[in-house]
Amino acid sequence: MRRKILAAMLLASAMLSPAAAQDLNQAIGRDMPNLMEIYRDLHANPELSMQETRSAALMAAEARRAGFTVTTGVGGTGVVAVMENGPGPVLLLRADMDALPLEERTGLPFASRARGTTREGQATGIMHACGHDTHMAAWVGTARRLAAMRSSWSGTLIMIAQPGEETSQGARAMLEDGLFTRFPKPTHAIAFHDSATLPAGMIGYSDGPALANVDSVDMVVRGVGGHGAAPHTTRDPIVLASRIVTSLQTLVSRELDPLDSAVVTVGSFQAGTKHNIISDEARLLITVRSYTPEVRRMLLDGIARIARGEAIAAGVPEDRMPTVTVREAETTPATVNTSALTQATMTRFRAHFGETRVRQMRPVMAGEDFGRFLIAEPRLESLIFWVGGVPPARWAAANGNMASLPSLHSPFWAPDAEPVIATATEAMTVAALGVLERR
Numbered sequence: 001m002r003r004k005i006l007a008a009m010l011l012a013s014a015m016l017s018p019a020a021a022q023d024l025n026q027a028i029g030r031d032m033p034n035l036m037e038i039y040r041d042l043h044a045n046p047e048l049s050m051q052e053t054r055s056a057a058l059m060a061a062e063a064r065r066a067g068f069t070v071t072t073g074v075g076g077t078g079v080v081a082v083m084e085n086g087p088g089p090v091l092l093l094r095a096d097m098d099a100l101p102l103e104e105r106t107g108l109p110f111a112s113r114a115r116g117t118t119r120e121g122q123a124t125g126i127m128h129a130c131g132h133d134t135h136m137a138a139w140v141g142t143a144r145r146l147a148a149m150r151s152s153w154s155g156t157l158i159m160i161a162q163p164g165e166e167t168s169q170g171a172r173a174m175l176e177d178g179l180f181t182r183f184p185k186p187t188h189a190i191a192f193h194d195s196a197t198l199p200a201g202m203i204g205y206s207d208g209p210a211l212a213n214v215d216s217v218d219m220v221v222r223g224v225g226g227h228g229a230a231p232h233t234t235r236d237p238i239v240l241a242s243r244i245v246t247s248l249q250t251l252v253s254r255e256l257d258p259l260d261s262a263v264v265t266v267g268s269f270q271a272g273t274k275h276n277i278i279s280d281e282a283r284l285l286i287t288v289r290s291y292t293p294e295v296r297r298m299l300l301d302g303i304a305r306i307a308r309g310e311a312i313a314a315g316v317p318e319d320r321m322p323t324v325t326v327r328e329a330e331t332t333p334a335t336v337n338t339s340a341l342t343q344a345t346m347t348r349f350r351a352h353f354g355e356t357r358v359r360q361m362r363p364v365m366a367g368e369d370f371g372r373f374l375i376a377e378p379r380l381e382s383l384i385f386w387v388g389g390v391p392p393a394r395w396a397a398a399n400g401n402m403a404s405l406p407s408l409h410s411p412f413w414a415p416d417a418e419p420v421i422a423t424a425t426e427a428m429t430v431a432a433l434g435v436l437e438r439r
Contacts, residue, residue: 015351020152028429029422036137038140042055043128045112048126049163049169050169055077056163057072058136059161063159064081066143067147071183074178074182075174075176076170076173078162078170078173079160080174082183082184084156086154087155088155088156089435090185090188091158091432094190095159096163096165097162100127100130103127114126131413134421137417138421139159142425142432145425152438154438160174162174168331168369185377187379188380189374189381189382190428191370192427192428193386194386194408194424195408196390197405198388200395200416201357201416201419201422202388203353204358204361205346206342207339209292210337211364212291212332212364213293214366215296215300215330217303218283218284219322219323220282221237221311221322222237222280222311223240223316224316235320237280238278240316244307245269245284248266248306251299256295260295262289263288267285269284289367291363307322333371335370336374341382345385346358348434349431370384389416389417392416
């Protein structure tokens with residue numbers, strides 16, 4: 001009981017007074033015209049994963065102006081900005097910088113017309129269809145506020161601008177380049193993501209798993225080809241692959257505990273060249289999603305087992321068995337919110353923003369490489385939360401039907417950027433002050 005009382009007293013001391021909260025809100029309001037200029041500039045000039053040189057330069061320059069010690073080129077184009085401000089926790093705040101290979105169709109006056117080449121060599125349009133431009137603008141706003149409020153906190157603040165989130169390369173690259181060894185090792189890490197399923201300015205969170213393990217699996221199904229008029233002389237890989245696709249569905253429906261969650265989706269089925277030729281092989285591209293290491297392992301092992309079992313049943317020779325390859329370099333681990341930091345931060349948010357603007361949500365099956373930081377440092381307290389971006393008129397028109405709204409990664413996704421950036425800047429600042437409160 002004494003521990004609970006002490007925890008409550010410490011939490012209450014970390015809350016901003018009404019006057020301080022109003023001062024913070026007004027300071028962000030004065031900053032918003034410039035932050036919106038930065039947002040529109042970033043939106044109009046997006047860059048693909050691991051190619052974010054212009055965005056990184058902008059972020060580094062803003063952090064230097066705010067008084068941070070800045071290192072660039074970490075893990076490729078990553079930026080690490082450090083502000084040491086006395087004894088205390090070490091807090092990492094992250095924003096991701098990369099855009100997606102999409103042709104923008106929002107109709108915004110500052111819509112992207114940028115083009116580039118993916119790592120696979122494909123020429124493409126480029127668009128901030130996941131809202132990372134709002135993340136970067138709020139990162140700048142948060143850096144400015146925390147630098148201006150140094151007398152209110154104690155500890156070390158590390159703000160990172162991360163490349164390559166969309167390809168699950170960036171967090172790994174920054175860690176491999178010494179993020180936790182060349183710079184102070186964080187005790188806490190916080191990030192936010194804009195949301196296409198919350199009204200603009202609403203804050204959402206999950207306690208525990210927030211985003212999923214994501215694995216990409218390549219399967220080559222081999223058969224014995226031949227003439228389409230003589231199927232009895234072949235072992236048809238298209239029929240076999242079709243059986244495999246159907247059987248894979250039983251991994252979730254019949255092998256997984258109904259109280260657990262998982263996804264096995266065959267996103268691509270490629271085979272054959274002509275009407276009357278039975279091909280030698282078919283290729284399946286599969287996405288696999290889960291929340292725990294145990295379920296992940298069960299699904300991946302099950303895919304390999306089903307592929308081999310169906311091939312044996314079809315009479316495929318041993319030397320023509322299917323091959324199953326997990327693209328380990330592209331694997332994204334689950335992002336898990338640690339309970340202590342999550343609950344303490346949401347208590348602060350409810351006190352600061354009001355109960356109606358903070359909502360607990362179910363975890364989502366999308367991936368996010370922010371989870372790598374917790375894997376690299378298991379003692380880390382970690383939190384990612386959502387800030388709603390759906391414009392009020394669209395939210396009202398949808399009347400709860402999320403399928404009628406553009407999703408993240410849609411060429412039509414255009415968040416109501418001003419409330420996203422203002423809310424996220426305020427929320428990230430409040431969360432940081434809670435961790436770094438002077439005691």
